[in-house]
Amino acid sequence: MTMIHILDEETVSHIAAGEVVERPASVVKELVENAIDASAQRIRVEIRSDGSFVRKMTVSDDGTGMTADDASLAFRQHATSKIRSADDLLEVATLGFRGEALASIAAVSEVVLTTRRKDDLVGTRLHLSGGVVTRASETGAPPGTTISVSDLFFNTPARRKFLRTVSTELAHIFDLMERIALSHPEISFTLIHQEKEKFTTSGREDLVETIQEIFGSDLAxxxxxxxxxxxxxxxxxxxxxxxxxxxxxxxxxxxxxxxxxxxxxxxxxxxxxxxxxxxxxxxxxxxxxxxxxxxxxxxxxxxxxxxxxxxxxxxxxxxxxxxxxxxxxxxxxxxxxATAIEKGAVGLKKRHLHTRVAEGAASYPGMDAGEPEFSKRDYERSDHKLRQTELADVPAGTETTSPHVRRVLGQVHGTYILAEGEDGDLLIIDQHAAHEKIVFDALMKKREGVVSSQHLLVPVMVQLSHRDAALVRDASGDLHAAGFVIEPFGGDSWAVQAVPAAGWKMDDPDDIQSLLLEVIEGIRGPATDRQMRVCMTIACRTAIKGSTLLSQEQMERLISQLLYAGPPFTCPHGRPALARFTDVDLGHLFQRR
CATH class of the missing domain: 3.30.230.10 (Ribosomal Protein S5; domain 2)
Structure with a gap:
C-alpha cells in the first residue's frame, strides 16, 4: 500500500480557499477588486456582524455584469476573463487574474450572486453552499453584480476558531476599504456597517476630496x-x-x-x-x-x-x-x-540678515531699560551663534526678502518664542529645535562626498574613560573617515587635532568631547549615514540652547533664519520647531466656537 495518495476534490478546494480566504477582509477584497475590474463606477459594501462574528458581507456594483453562462463558470476553479495564457502573466493589467477567488470563497461559505448586463432583459441569480450550486434562476436586477457571502468557514470550523475578535476583523475590513478607495478616487465607494454609513467617496477622481471624505478636513x-x-x-x-x-x-x-x-x-x-x-x-x-x-x-x-x-x-x-x-x-x-505653514509662518519683513553688533555698552539689550536681565557674556554667545548661521552666500547688509511675520511678541521660559503671523495666527517657536534645524541644513548643504576636517590651531585636550578610550582606539579608522584627527596624550588624555568641518569654529572642549563620543556610538555604517550623524550631533551641540534669554532683535533674526531655511520645520531628530494656532484653534481652546 502506497503512503502517498491524491487528495479528493473537496479537500483540495478547502486548501486552496485557505490560501486566498484568510479572514472576512479577504472576501471583501476579492469581491471589490472584481467589481473594479468590471469597470464599476459605484461600489457599495455592506457588513453585518454580531458580538462574535462577521455574519454577512455584500458587495454591489454597477459594472458590466455577467450572462447566466458566465455566472455559473465564475465559480469554477481557475475560471477567469482576465487572462488566457501564461504569457499574459507577464503584463497583468487587472487586479484579479488567477480565477481562484470566487471558487475559494464559495467553497467555505454560503453565497448568493445576482447579476445582469446592461442590455439583457433579465438577470441571473445563483445560490451556492460549500461551492455547490443549490439553486439557479432568472431575476429582475439592476445592471451590475451583487454578491452576498454569509456563514464564512461554516464547513471548516477549525478556520473559524482562529479568527480574531469581531472588532479586529471589522478593523481589517475598514482599513482595506480605505486603502482601496484611496487607490481609486475615480470610483465612488460606500462602506456600511450595521446599516450605518462609515464613509462614502464621491468618485470625482479628486484624491484630496477622497482623503477628506475618509479622514476629515483637518488632515486634508x-x-x-x-x-x-x-x-x-x-x-x-x-x-x-x-x-x-x-x-x-x-x-x-x-x-x-x-x-x-x-x-x-x-x-x-x-x-x-x-x-x-x-x-x-x-x-x-x-x-x-x-x-x-x-x-x-x-x-x-x-x-x-x-x-x-x-x-x-x-x-x-x-x-x-x-x-x-x-x-x-x-x-x-x-x-x-501656500507656503509650508499656509501664509502664517512666512517670515519677517525686509531686513538686514547680517546685523552687526556695535561695540560698547549698548551692544547688548541687557543695558537697555525694559529689556530682560541679560549677562553680556550670554548675549554675545547667542549673538555669535546666530552670526554663524546667517546666510553665508549673502553679503553683509544685503536686503533679503524672507516670508512675513507681523511681529515677535516675546519669549516664554527662555525657550519658546511667540510671534504673530501675517494672518494673525499665533506662532510658537522652540528656539533650540529651530536653530538646530538651521545649523543642520547649513551643514548638509556644505557636505558633498568625503567628510573634510577642520584643523584646530591649538589641540583640544579631552579626558576619556577606559571604556571610551577603548572605543576610540577600536574606531580610529572610522573616526578619521568622519573627519577627526585624535592622538593619545598619555594616561586618560587625548589630543584632538581636527574635528569634522562644520563651516564655523568649534573650540569648546565639552562640545568636541560630546561630539566625539556621540559619533563613536554609531560610527559604523554607510558613509552617508555617518555624515548625517556627524551633522546632527554638531547641530545639537552648537545650536542655541533652551533656557537662554534672547533679545527682541535676536528672536527676529532666529525666526528669519528658520523661515528662510523653509520646511520641514523640525529639528534633525524630528521634533517640531514651530507650531501654529489659527483663530479657529484659539476659539476652540477658549470654547468660543
Whole structure:
C-alpha cells in the first residue's frame, strides 16, 4: 500500500480557499477588486456582524455584469476573463487574474450572486453552499453584480476558531476599504456597517476630496502634492505636513498601477525621504500611487496579490526616496498651495540678515531699560551663534526678502518664542529645535562626498574613560573617515587635532568631547549615514540652547533664519520647531466656537 495518495476534490478546494480566504477582509477584497475590474463606477459594501462574528458581507456594483453562462463558470476553479495564457502573466493589467477567488470563497461559505448586463432583459441569480450550486434562476436586477457571502468557514470550523475578535476583523475590513478607495478616487465607494454609513467617496477622481471624505478636513488641509523628479519614477499622491506621525507604516497608503499593496521596502523609502523630519521609529501619513509598465512588476508572487516584485527594485526604492525628498524640499509645495505653514509662518519683513553688533555698552539689550536681565557674556554667545548661521552666500547688509511675520511678541521660559503671523495666527517657536534645524541644513548643504576636517590651531585636550578610550582606539579608522584627527596624550588624555568641518569654529572642549563620543556610538555604517550623524550631533551641540534669554532683535533674526531655511520645520531628530494656532484653534481652546 502506497503512503502517498491524491487528495479528493473537496479537500483540495478547502486548501486552496485557505490560501486566498484568510479572514472576512479577504472576501471583501476579492469581491471589490472584481467589481473594479468590471469597470464599476459605484461600489457599495455592506457588513453585518454580531458580538462574535462577521455574519454577512455584500458587495454591489454597477459594472458590466455577467450572462447566466458566465455566472455559473465564475465559480469554477481557475475560471477567469482576465487572462488566457501564461504569457499574459507577464503584463497583468487587472487586479484579479488567477480565477481562484470566487471558487475559494464559495467553497467555505454560503453565497448568493445576482447579476445582469446592461442590455439583457433579465438577470441571473445563483445560490451556492460549500461551492455547490443549490439553486439557479432568472431575476429582475439592476445592471451590475451583487454578491452576498454569509456563514464564512461554516464547513471548516477549525478556520473559524482562529479568527480574531469581531472588532479586529471589522478593523481589517475598514482599513482595506480605505486603502482601496484611496487607490481609486475615480470610483465612488460606500462602506456600511450595521446599516450605518462609515464613509462614502464621491468618485470625482479628486484624491484630496477622497482623503477628506475618509479622514476629515483637518488632515486634508495638511496635504502636500507629490512633485515628480524629472526622469524618475512616475508617482502621484500626497504627503501630510505638518506631520501627523504614527508608530507603524499602516498610515502609508501605497498602490502600484491602482493595486493597493503592502511593501516594507517602499514604506522605508518614503520614511527615508523625510530625512530627519521624522522622529525615530515614526512614520508619516502618505497616499501614493506608483505607475509602472506592467511588464516591470510581478504581481503573481503572493496568494493575496498584496505583495509585488519589481524587476528593478533598487531603482524603484531610490527613485521613490528622491521623489519624497524633492517634494519636501520644494518651497512651492505646501497645504492649500501656500507656503509650508499656509501664509502664517512666512517670515519677517525686509531686513538686514547680517546685523552687526556695535561695540560698547549698548551692544547688548541687557543695558537697555525694559529689556530682560541679560549677562553680556550670554548675549554675545547667542549673538555669535546666530552670526554663524546667517546666510553665508549673502553679503553683509544685503536686503533679503524672507516670508512675513507681523511681529515677535516675546519669549516664554527662555525657550519658546511667540510671534504673530501675517494672518494673525499665533506662532510658537522652540528656539533650540529651530536653530538646530538651521545649523543642520547649513551643514548638509556644505557636505558633498568625503567628510573634510577642520584643523584646530591649538589641540583640544579631552579626558576619556577606559571604556571610551577603548572605543576610540577600536574606531580610529572610522573616526578619521568622519573627519577627526585624535592622538593619545598619555594616561586618560587625548589630543584632538581636527574635528569634522562644520563651516564655523568649534573650540569648546565639552562640545568636541560630546561630539566625539556621540559619533563613536554609531560610527559604523554607510558613509552617508555617518555624515548625517556627524551633522546632527554638531547641530545639537552648537545650536542655541533652551533656557537662554534672547533679545527682541535676536528672536527676529532666529525666526528669519528658520523661515528662510523653509520646511520641514523640525529639528534633525524630528521634533517640531514651530507650531501654529489659527483663530479657529484659539476659539476652540477658549470654547468660543
Amino acid at each position: 488641509r495638511r496635504l502636500i502634492p507629490i512633485v515628480p523628479v524629472q526622469g524618475g519614477l512616475m508617482v502621484t499622491g500626497y504627503l501630510a505636513y505638518p506631520l501627523p506621525v504614527h508608530r507603524s507604516g499602516r498610515s502609508t497608503y501605497l498602490s502600484v498601477n491602482g493595486r493597493q499593496i503592502i511593501s516594507q521596502p517602499l514604506v522605508r523609502a518614503i520614511r527615508e525621504g523625510f530625512g530627519t523630519s521624522l522622529p525615530k521609529d515614526r512614520f508619516p501619513f502618505a497616499v501614493l500611487d506608483i505607475r509602472l509598465d506592467p511588464g516591470e512588476i510581478d504581481v503573481n508572487v503572493h496568494p493575496t496579490k498584496r505583495e509585488v516584485r519589481f524587476r528593478k527594485e533598487r531603482d524603484v526604492i531610490d527613485s521613490l526616496r528622491k521623489t519624497v525628498w524633492s517634494t519636501l524640499s520644494d518651497p512651492m509645495t505646501a497645504p492649500g498651495g
